[in-house]
Amino acid sequence: xxIVVLDGxxxxxxxxxxxxxxxxxxxxxxxxxxxxxxxxRIGGAEAVMTNKTPITREVMAACPGLRYIGVLATGYNVVDxxxxxxxxxxxxxxxxYGTPSVAQHVFALLLELCHRVGYQSQAVAQxxxxxKEEWCFWDFPIVELQGKTLGVxxxxxxxxxxxxxxxRFGMRALxxxxxxKPVPEGARFCGLEELLANSDVISLHCPLTEENRxxxxxxxxxxxxxxxMIVNTSRGPLIRDEDxxxxxxxxKVSGAALDVLSQEPxxxxxxxxxxxxxxxxPHVAWASxxxxxxxxxxxxxxxxxxMEGAPINSVAG
Numbered sequence: 001x002x003i004v005v006l007d008g009x010x011x012x013x014x015x016x017x018x019x020x021x022x023x024x025x026x027x028x029x030x031x032x033x034x035x036x037x038x039x040x041r042i043g044g045a046e047a048v049m050t051n052k053t054p055i056t057r058e059v060m061a062a063c064p065g066l067r068y069i070g071v072l073a074t075g076y077n078v079v080d081x082x083x084x085x086x087x088x089x090x091x092x093x094x095x096x097y098g099t100p101s102v103a104q105h106v107f108a109l110l111l112e113l114c115h116r117v118g119y120q121s122q123a124v125a126q127x128x129x130x131x132k133e134e135w136c137f138w139d140f141p142i143v144e145l146q147g148k149t150l151g152v153x154x155x156x157x158x159x160x161x162x163x164x165x166x167x168r169f170g171m172r173a174l175x176x177x178x179x180x181k182p183v184p185e186g187a188r189f190c191g192l193e194e195l196l197a198n199s200d201v202i203s204l205h206c207p208l209t210e211e212n213r214x215x216x217x218x219x220x221x222x223x224x225x226x227x228x229m230i231v232n233t234s235r236g237p238l239i240r241d242e243d244x245x246x247x248x249x250x251x252k253v254s255g256a257a258l259d260v261l262s263q264e265p266x267x268x269x270x271x272x273x274x275x276x277x278x279x280x281x282p283h284v285a286w287a288s289x290x291x292x293x294x295x296x297x298x299x300x301x302x303x304x305x306x307m308e309g310a311p312i313n314s315v316a317g
Contacts, residue, residue, distance in 0.1 A: 002044065002046055003027045003028070003045065004028050004041060004042055005027075005072075007032045008029040011051060012029075012296060021049070021300045023300075038055070044065045045063070045066065046068060047067065047306075050069065051071070051078075052073075060083055060084065060087050061087070066089055067088075068090050070299050070303055071091065071093045072299055074093055075208075077208075090316065091317055092303075092306070097298055098286035098294075100161070101285060101286055102161075102285040105233055105281075106158075109257030112279055114142065114145060115142060119140075120138070145166075145171055146169060148171050148172070148200040149171065149174060149201070150162075150173045150199065150200070151173075151198070151199030152176070153176050153202065154205035155179075155183070158205050159175070159203075162205065167186045172187070174190050174198060176190060177189070177206070197223055197224070197225070199228065201230075204216070204230075206238065214237070218240070222252075227253075229254055230244065234260065235260055236258075236263070241261070241270055244272060244275070245275040245278075248277055248278055255277040256272070256275070256279070258281070259280075259284065
């Protein structure tokens, strides 16, 4: 079987081995595939893997030998799954590989909002501590998480892990999700309105749909507590950038920590890049070496199962 990886750089920029996949057949990996070159690179391959390179109905029609598409991610909106079903092409994704890494990043962001460790270290390097008469100094509020309420929107694997960690910090948790599931002691399910009104911190963990696009906007921010903090490691378009930026300027939102933006990479003019009390990281919550290793191993296991006639993690086919 010929196997083509269209955009392998983000999963493996060179610090890992493709062996779990490459050992299954004739293998070629491209760091990235420019628009217009997808069909040529797939060629006669039976199996293709993609992260962000779109595989459309037209691409599949132009590659009649294609039997399998492995998405190197949990979200699979880059593939026209309806067309894949019609054409008998199996599509798989990789769920849950990044859960520990993303949950850890959520609290790295939240703790930075609460303690500004980077800012404090820079202040010391600038000599500000040395010039003080007192034995300590700070010039912004330091926030303690114990006793605060975390609102978790979306309760899949990551939302569940974040809830567990929050409870260990002594927080309470309100959870809102499309499907109600059991939650640990100290957490409870509630409606979105109750969560917005009563959360000190809101963390987003839901998939992007047309229904929740712009979930965090002027209207919903207005129903939140004054001084709420917002964390997003899910999908950028869940937030309306200009509305969150305005709320940061006014102080309605005391801080935001975002690993995703509505356009990635961001272009000039995104108001969140220069908004006060806004931390932005470049979509790296998932990207620990351990997480990426799990991703490649799971991608290989998905393809191997398909080759053996018993597909796993199928979203089409």
